[in-house]
Amino acid sequence: MTETIFKRPKYLKDAVFHYCPGCGHGITHRLVAEVIEELDIADRSICVPPAGCAVLAYDYFDIDVGEAAHGRGAAVATGLKRVLPDRIVFTYQGDGDMAAIGTAETIHAANRGENITTIFINNGTYGMTGGQMAPTTLVGQKSTTTPGGRDTKRDGNPLRLSEMLALLDGTIYIERVSVTSPKNIRAAKKAIKKAFQIQMDRLGYSLVEVLSPCPTNWKMSPVDSCKWIDEYMTKTFPIGVIKDNSENK
């Protein structure tokens, strides 16, 4: 009797990811698809993908998708969710999308306590446009627009958006995870599942920040990228639960 331990989740379409080798988007996509399957919410879920590398997420998630402009995911999701309060609406956004151009939309949706979920990919760079400095780029980290490394005097400091959002009364659950090892990936899935569950329970805004390797723009091997996250990136962006108010609701 053969037992299947692991296979492609049902709501991940049978398409080859366009992502680079070792990119964390693929892992995170799979986790989201697994969670949607396990919670049995595919026929009432709507994904709002970003502009950025994950702009083509609609090619992968086998659910309804409504595309947003760069940074506007939280606003589009707000509109969808307010009209369809019993559907599960989530945005999938990168760090430039969330923490730079869409900061206002993000903070205010969170502050209104919109009952939506955000998967926030933090890879410290603008991937799709070719590796420019992101709001989350580490101090000293090289990018195409900080060729000598991020200099706080010139470029400011890495923005810890999740910690900022945790200060808002409207946010219920915020956790930072990474996808650098099987153990971390399992924790990441647990967090994503909890975030969706919070929306299903109508508790309010939930967010999972995923520290995600970008080997191409970091100019590192995939294995070294994971190590780099564990050793350096987590110093600025420590993983763990940042806020969990779900028990008090």
Next chain:
Amino acid sequence: MADKNKGRIKINSELCKGCYLCISVCPKHIIAVSETLNHQGYYPSKSTDSSDDPKCTGCAMCATICPDVAIEVYRD
């Protein structure tokens, strides 16, 4: 005991992009780089588990970290 834990992985070599994260996490060191290119132009990972003395336990760590969902895991 050995029978109970017998695992098996199936790597879809056309989905694999050769990031080799699977190789880095396999506790039994039974995944290696293939010698032949796939259609995407990568040397995919392949299982080197032997049928005579299978070491795979079906722990699925390789599949868990695979960014391209190229690995399926079974237990017989």
Next chain:
Amino acid sequence: MITKTAFAGSGGQGVLSMGYILAYAAMRDKKNVTYLPSYGAEVRGGTANCTVCISDEEIASPVASAPDYAIVLNKPSMLKYQGIIRKGGIMLVNSSLVDAKAEREDIEVIYIPANKLALELGSERAVNMIMLGAFAAKTGVTSLESLAGGMSDVLKSKSAGLVDLNKKGIERGAEYALHER
């Protein structure tokens, strides 16, 4: 025949509601009407004015660069409107608040001590109704009945006491304008 009436004064004097009530009275008379208030920061700056156009025909421009009539409740408004009111027009001035006299010879200026009359009725809240009553009586733009009706339309379910007071105000203003000046 179109008549254009301007109302002007300080914020809080009931300038806009005078215009509003006149517009409702005109609707009762089955006339076409436009009501154009000043707006935005101008209103918050402390002055208020509005223009009401009433006509049997469709009203083209709601703008009154040379109004036929003006009702002014403070001195700056009087100075402004005495300059632009059309020749032969009528200006009603609340003389309780404006101590100056108008300088135009070619318009009729009617001074109404509206605050004094209102106090005699029991409340200064009736000041703008006294001015409106005087206006209707002098110009015939609308009737006192329509005005009272328009006023109750606007106030709707608000205090019956206020409606009564306002009615008395309209009548008192008309009486003063016609017989006592």
Next chain:
Amino acid sequence: MTEKVLMSGNHVIGEAAVRAGCSFYAGYPITPQNELTEYMAGAMAKLDDGTFIQAESEIAAINMLIGASMAGARVMTSSSSPGISLKQEGISFLSALELPAVIVNCMRGGPGLGNIAPSQGDYFQATRGGGHGDYRNIVLGPASGQEICDLVTKAFDYADEYLTPVMILLDGMMGQMMEPVVFPEYRDISTLPEKTWKIDGAKGRPRRVIKSLLLDVNVEEAHNWKLVRRYEQIKDKIQMAESYKTSDAKLTVIAYGIAARIAKSAVDRAREEGIKAGLLRPVTLWPFPERSLREAASNNTEFLVYEMSTGQMIEDVRLSLNGSSRIHFHGRPGGPVSTPADIYEQIKKYYPR
């Protein structure tokens, strides 16, 4: 509410929208349209399924509309000139995504922060598709309280029928002015055609994707031509204009919105003086009522374009008439409103003799 009620233009927009079945409004305060935002706050609260959001910005508001329209609701936002500039990103997206929405621009003096006086300086932005990319939006320019009501009602239907944003373009004075209005009955939304493209969860049907990223240039080109075919259909079907005393006019004033009302008074005065003046008032600004213009031109009239701008609509007049007639211009940009007497003087000045 079949009786006449006295209402400001901003409030009329709100009430007409509610009666047309609008159940989603997002907006941001800006003078001179705040009364509309405030009206919608109250009106949406009274509906079982109504949503009002005071957004953090114009950009957020228009993007909320995108989401709500994707979900199938009848949606509206409003702003005034500087705020409409901010909304352009979302208007381009709505156009690309083929999503219905009603957008109100209560124009004020500009450019920049300008002032809050009535102006018509946003004509180009509205009629050319003010955001990026190759698109047009239906633009309606009401000139009375009743027409505001009628056009807002139509705007929601046009938006649904042609899958496009529809803009109501008026100015601060139209927004503030009160006139008696008779409203239509409430629209029963359940009787409208089903939105077979909306996304509400793929229950019992294949999933749907609403997107505007079309990386394949051939697909993008095809999408652009598809939009153009729809625009041609719109041009064919919904040109609207009011002709006033044009049949024997020697000089026809062309003006829209509040400017047209002022011009109408001037035309009346000119007629009293024996001057054969007329007025042609475009009601649809896009599509521009070319047919009415050409018809007027065939009566051998000259034209005087009056705009509360330095001259924007005049380009559409020139394009429509294609050199067939003499066209004069009078403009007042930045907020001052001409009086009928001013326009009468202009009519006399340009009247052919």
